[in-house]
């Protein structure tokens with residue numbers, strides 16, 4: 001074992017003697033330089049508007065405990081055993097019921113249970129993306145998806161979104177540009193509902209137009225929808241998968257509507273793709289956790305899960321309202337998106353500010369957020385930040401926004417003082433990576 005700790009060829013680094021042995025794809029797995037800062041930000045005195053952690057304390061713990069107990073009593077031997085690579089038939093049936101709420105009518109044969117939808121992202125990318133292939137994604141996009149695409153050496157090409165989601169005209173133009181440059185486009189990755197991080201929802205007309213564009217161009221749509229049932233007023237438009245079976249792989253998850261600790265998500269794939277997806281799942285994990293599938297299935301069978309989702313909606317609606325009220329009160333000169341569901345607000349800063357450079361000062365003032373740069377593949381996004389309202393209480397959110405306003409005002413004052421040079425030392429923080437620190441999802 002000591003061998004591994006020495007620099008075997010003289011070409012490794014002091015910290016990692018195997019540095020030059022990694023596969024090329026491992027280069028995509030780089031830690032973010034804000035990771036250390038987030039360790040500080042998790043101290044209790046810091047108001048964190050950074051993480052995307054669901055408020056699991058709103059769950060009926062007794063009901064979940066009794067689901068555990070019943071699984072052990074009635075089906076312990078099966079639940080503790082390896083299972084099928086596709087997932088248990090009972091849970092797959094129940095998932096059809098969940099998806100029907102968003103207009104999807106699929107076959108139980110085409111549902112594949114995954115270890116969170118994060119693993120669904122990984123499996124689909126593994127199956128379709130060769131190094132250098134293009135994955136289209138909204139600008140900004142989910143940090144965890146960017147990490148997966150990078151790790152398979154995809155070329156990530158961002159397409160702008162606005163208050164109504166991904167802009168179809170921009171998508172058409174980007175596809176033409178990329179095709180003109182001889183690129184192979186494999187996937188369009190989209191989060192149509194209550195986007196992470198932008199908070200916006202794709203309109204119905206745009207859903208249809210985007211599906212049409214992808215059909216014409218033979219681009220597979222990867223529809224990632226963990227937040228769709230967490231709407232605050234009216235449900236969002238129906239899923240893209242509800243109108244297009246062959247060209248869409250749909251990803252769902254129990255992480256936000258139940259609990260992320262179960263790590264149970266699913267993919268609904270076109271029939272022809274499903275078999276490969278199961279094989280990829282088996283190759284990655286043999287079978288998704290039998291025990292957790294049994295417990296989730298028992299919970300869905302015995303609890304009023306729709307009423308529980310309604311409770312979550314109320315909790316998150318109140319927190320969204322607290323955040324918007326705080327922004328109106330303390331930062332009225334800025335602009336932000338107004339989410340009608342989900343967890344996130346996307347804030348635009350004055351052009352002279354840099355959210356990444358400002359983060360250490362914010363943490364010093366006991367408030368944390370996620371800098372916009374985390375959500376772009378190529379270091380853009382300094383003018384933006386993601387504010388999460390899912391976890392802190394409304395009161396804490398208001399306090400956090402007050403502190404954030406102090407930080408932003410302080411930065412603007414400093415820049416005024418140092419104008420016209422205006423260059424603050426922290427602005428030169430390097431931009432090595434945008435990979436997610438823990439809890440930034």
Ligand SMILES: Cc1ncc(COP(=O)(O)O)c(C=O)c1O
Nearest residue numbers: 116117118142196253255265441
């Ligand atoms: C858009 C999006 N996709 C996928 C995931 C991964 O979720 P999980 O693997 O917990 O299902 C997240 C988590 O925050 C997310 O926001």
